[in-house]
Amino acid sequence: MEESKFVVLFIGRLEWRKGIGTLIHAIRLLKKEIPNIELVIIGGKIHGKQKNIDDYKEYQRLLAMAKEGQIDNCVRFLGCAEHNLLPYYYSAADVFVIPSYYEPFGLVTLESMACKAPVIASNVGGLSAIIKDGIDGLLFEPRNPVSLSEKILKLYNSKKMSNDLATTAYAKIMENYSWKEVSKQIIDIYCRFIDCNINEPVKHIAVSSDASL
Numbered sequence: 001m002e003e004s005k006f007v008v009l010f011i012g013r014l015e016w017r018k019g020i021g022t023l024i025h026a027i028r029l030l031k032k033e034i035p036n037i038e039l040v041i042i043g044g045k046i047h048g049k050q051k052n053i054d055d056y057k058e059y060q061r062l063l064a065m066a067k068e069g070q071i072d073n074c075v076r077f078l079g080c081a082e083h084n085l086l087p088y089y090y091s092a093a094d095v096f097v098i099p100s101y102y103e104p105f106g107l108v109t110l111e112s113m114a115c116k117a118p119v120i121a122s123n124v125g126g127l128s129a130i131i132k133d134g135i136d137g138l139l140f141e142p143r144n145p146v147s148l149s150e151k152i153l154k155l156y157n158s159k160k161m162s163n164d165l166a167t168t169a170y171a172k173i174m175e176n177y178s179w180k181e182v183s184k185q186i187i188d189i190y191c192r193f194i195d196c197n198i199n200e201p202v203k204h205i206a207v208s209s210d211a212s213l
Contacts, residue, residue: 005038006156009093009117011086011108012100014044014058019099019122021065025145026099026152028069034156039075042089047079090115094162095155101142103127110177113137113169118162120151136169 008027012018020041027039041062044055059077066072081089090096096112098121105126112119113136121127122142131137138154141147155162175181 004036006034006036007093007095008037008039008152009042009089009096009112010039010099011042011081011089011096011112012098014041014046014055014062016058017101019101019143020062022122022143022145022148023097023099024062024065024069024071024075026148027075028071029145029149030152030156031071031074033153037074037156039071040078040089040093041076042078042081042086044077045080046077086111087115090117093117095120095152097148097152098122098127099140099142099148100124100127106130109137110173113166114173114177116166116170118155118165119169120148120155122148131169135165136172137165 008023010018010020010023014020023039027037030037044059045052046056046059063072063075063077066075090112093112096108096117096119098106098109098119100106100122101124103122103125106121109119109121109127109130119131119137121131121137121139123133123139124142128139131139133139138151140151155165
């Protein structure tokens with residue numbers, strides 16, 4: 001019986017700062033230790049007549065990198081996917097990786113956590129603000145494929161760790177990032193603003209007609 005694939009998933013734009021090159025290098029480092037590993041990359045208009053030139057150039061660069069590392073047989077570029085299908089990909093992944101060199105927030109982080117996919121992300125920007133390392137995900141040193149490969153290997157070797165991280169992350173999402181909770185936080189902000197200003201006199205503000213201001 002053929003061993004099932006260990007699926008590492010990336011979802012995002014095909015551009016240099018997303019760090020996909022780092023991820024491909026990490027997969028190359030892991031190929032001997034995880035022979036059944038498969039990297040699935042979703043994003044970019046790279047197929048058909050409507051493909052985007054910039055996306056296609058980045059796809060060609062990354063594909064060449066995979067071929068050079070002799071791992072192109074276990075790296076799949078799927079191109080764009082319908083948003084309503086993404087939960088199925090998240091749920092099917094053994095690990096979801098966000099290897100960005102720069103990321104102000106990272107919505108895919110929340111989406112993957114909501115689908116109970118264990119997350120590994122680079123320790124930058126909004127990613128480090130969302131994820132508590134070792135609690136609800138793992139963080140690695142950005143642009144460092146060795147650091148990333150070590151984190152992936154940890155989850156490969158410990159199903160319990162993967163499940164614990166995913167379970168804690170899901171609870172965190174439900175508590176802090178559900179639409180109900182976000183709506184409540186917005187209402188609280190407006191209420192505090194109204195309470196702070198309800199007794200203050202209304203100030204007349206002169207509005208300039210200069211469109212450049």
